[in-house]
Amino acid sequence: MNDQKYQKVTPELIRRLRFIVGDKGVIADEGLENYARDEAPHTHSVLPEAVVFPHSTQEIADILRLANTELIPVTPRGAGTGLSGGSVPVHGGIVLSLDKLNKMGEIDEANFCASAQAGVILSNFCAETEKHNLFYPLYPGEMSATIGGNIATNAGGMRAVKYGVTRDFVLGLEAVLPTGEIITTGGKYVKSSTGYDLTQLLTGSEGTLAVISQVTLRLITPPSIREILLIPFNSLSEAIRCVPVILKERVLPVSIEFMESDILQLVKDYSGKEFPIPGYPAYLMLMIEADNYDDFGKISEHISEICLKNGAVDTYVPGSASAKRRLLELREYFYPTMQHRGMLDLADVVVPRSKIADFVEEVKRISKRYSIPIITYGHAGDGNVHLHPLGPGVPSEEVMTELLTEIYQVGATMGGTISGEHGIGADKKKYLSLLFSAEKLALMQRVKKAFDPHNILNPGKVV
DSSP states (O other): OOOOOOOOOOHHHHHHHHHHHOGGGEEOBTBGGGGSOOSOTTOOOOOOSEEEOOSSHHHHHHHHHHHHHHTOOEEEESSSOOSSSTTOOTTOSEEEEOTTOOOEEEEETTTTEEEEETTOBHHHHHHHHHTTTOBOOOOOSOTTSBHHHHHHHTOOOTTHHHHOOGGGGEEEEEEEOTTSOEEEEEOSOSOOOSSOOHHHHHTTSTTSSOEEEEEEEEOBOOOSEEEEEEEEESOHHHHHHHHHHHHHTTOOOSEEEEEEHHHHHHHHHHHOOOOSSOOOSEEEEEEEEESSHHHHHHHHHHHHHHHHHTTBOOOBOOSSHHHHHHHHHHHHTHHHHHHHHTBOOOEEEEOOGGGHHHHHHHHHHHHHHHTOOEEEEEETTTTEEEEEEBOSSOOOHHHHHHHHHHHHHHHHHTTOBSBSSSOOTTTSGGGGGGTSOHHHHHHHHHHHHHHOTTOOBSTTSOO
16 A cells, blocks of 8 residues: 655645644654654654654544645654554655643542543553542553553553553544544443444554544552562473463453563663572563552462462562562563664564463474574563563564564464554564465555555555
């Protein structure tokens, strides 16, 4: 769908854009490089021809109507924290930055929901709702991301075992179609059987169907306490075998993370931080919520018994708030460590939970065959495996494509898919044919065309 011939951003178009958003609302020279890429480690930078900062939904509509008429590509951008090249303006044109749409809306305590403009930072949204003793439980791992960006990518994160992903909390949207029409979807209600669910269609569409300008999100009451349970094992297989046993026992942790000794050693080398019980090949780290510490004690004791009966060698509960904080900080160091170590790429394959150990073992075989080290860790509770091929050396793009193709094929063969939370963007688009039939891809292209007949909105992404 990328054979569209786009027009260039001319001085006259810049003048018209400034008429819409004001002189300070357009960058057309210095500073463009700050909007040329996202945080994906290998994405090529592409300079936009202009960056525009709307202050309202109506301004977004006016910009898109103008771009659609003039055939100018438009790339929506939140905080630029994406990991799949989703906000890279691969065809130049306009980057539509939602930085200025950063106002909170109503916090409705009676209906357990809150509205916010799409450019509100996730950490700010959470802080505002918590002032009303309400809680937005999702934690995609990057609190400086925007709410709109989270919805556009259907962000997941470490708390998905108990709470699901972003789409499970999206009640309604205000969005602008590429042709300039403003639509609203959903509302403060929690159930609907009325027509096509456009809220869910736009959630996860990565800015290819519409620009999300305002959101309404479901909230819950905050947990009383949240504690950590760390459990070492002699092998990843033994650790993964415990996960369905824990869940069958009606114990629902907030998160179940798995990690192996290689990533912990790299974190130690990078940060100097020591893991609390080092020396074991694999670990599960569980986050548990409870009403009080007595209940947490009973839950953690029950989980410990399950794991010790199924191959665990020990259990560890941080004995203080500072010990818990240090353990969580170690987990937060995983991605910065990979960046420092020289990761060549990253992937977030999803497989059925029971297949994680088999998948990781196969990835290690592929890694050895290519002589490219691959670090794995991730979310054992939902089957999401993060993979980081590392240097030394920089293999050719062809070699990296072959490596990732093999990994994605293994994941697909095991009943999985190629991305659980990072999205497809520009980087993973070429791998979709490993999963989707030609008929399914053609259907997705027809949906795209129905929303965006001139293919101006985030072209070159997803389909």
